[in-house]
Amino acid sequence: MTSAVKHGCDHVFFVGFLGAGKSTLARNLGRMFHRRFVDTDRLVERRCGSTVTKLFEEFGEERFRELETAALEGLRGERSLLVSCGGGIVETPRNIELMHDMGFCVYLDGDLDDSLRQIRRSDTRPDFRSAEHAARLLEHRRPLYEQAADLTVDIRGTSFTDVSYTVAELLLERGLI
Numbered sequence: 023m024t025s026a027v028k029h030g031c032d033h034v035f036f037v038g039f040l041g042a043g044k045s046t047l048a049r050n051l052g053r054m055f056h057r058r059f060v061d062t063d064r065l066v067e068r069r070c071g072s073t074v075t076k077l078f079e080e081f082g083e084e085r086f087r088e089l090e091t092a093a094l095e096g097l098r099g100e101r102s103l104l105v106s107c108g109g110g111i112v113e114t115p116r117n118i119e120l121m122h123d124m125g126f127c128v129y130l131d132g133d134l135d136d137s138l139r140q141i142r143r144s145d146t147r148p149d150f151r152s153a154e155h156a157a158r159l160l161e162h163r164r165p166l167y168e169q170a171a172d173l174t175v176d177i178r179g180t181s182f183t184d185v186s187y188t189v190a191e192l193l194l195e196r197g198l199i
């Protein structure tokens with residue numbers, strides 16, 4: 023048990039803009055340290071038996087955000103998870119509180135162009151409309167990611183593999199993994 027354990031929870035949350043590499047990082051660290059990893063978008067999909075895209079289309083973003091918060095709440099009973107979060111998780115102030123309450127939050131602070139390149143093959147993303155919209159969204163979200171972050175990692179110009187090793191080291195140093 024480390025001093026970072028809060029309310030019996032010791033999860034590590036990864037936040038950042040779309041395509042930053044949150045899911046890849048959680049998966050890589052999970053394999054390296056034999057820790058379970060989950061993704062909030064997949065948790066919502068599993069709970070609802072639907073896809074994020076369909077949920078946005080059928081019920082709108084507001085309902086999706088409620089479901090996202092419910093999925094986060096659902097992690098209270100679990101231990102030691104690596105959690106990759108939906109890119110918009112910080113839009114809901116309660117989610118920032120929940121992450122602080124349940125563990126440690128890492129912000130992957132990346133370059134917008136890298137994000138856009140990394141998602142270019144995804145054609146079903148309700149969060150992506152245009153490069154201009156993405157730039158505005160990142161400007162709006164950066165302070166929210168910073169508010170959520172216990173640790174900010176500058177991932178500009180860094181390969182997915184190097185990000186995994188860097189973050190592994192930073193978490194090990196803090197006794198969080």
Ligand SMILES: Nc1ncnc2c1ncn2[C@@H]1O[C@H](COP(=O)(O)OP(=O)(O)OP(=O)(O)O)[C@@H](O)[C@H]1O
Pocket residue numbers: 038039040041042043044045046047106107108109140141143182183
């Ligand atoms: N090792 C890698 N080398 C190059 N590209 C990769 C690598 N791993 C992932 N990618 C690409 O980068 C994209 C984004 O990575 P990832 O899904 O981990 O980001 P994310 O932050 O979880 O994105 P999302 O906003 O979709 O949840 C992947 O869809 C994939 O196309």
Ligand SMILES: O=C(O)C1=C[C@@H](O)[C@@H](O)[C@H](O)C1
Pocket residue numbers: 040063074107108109110111147148149
């Ligand atoms: O950035 C966002 O607003 C989103 C990101 C995705 O992970 C999904 O959570 C959904 O498409 C919304």
Ligand SMILES: [Mg+2]
Pocket residue numbers: 044045046061106107
């Ligand atoms: Mg992801």
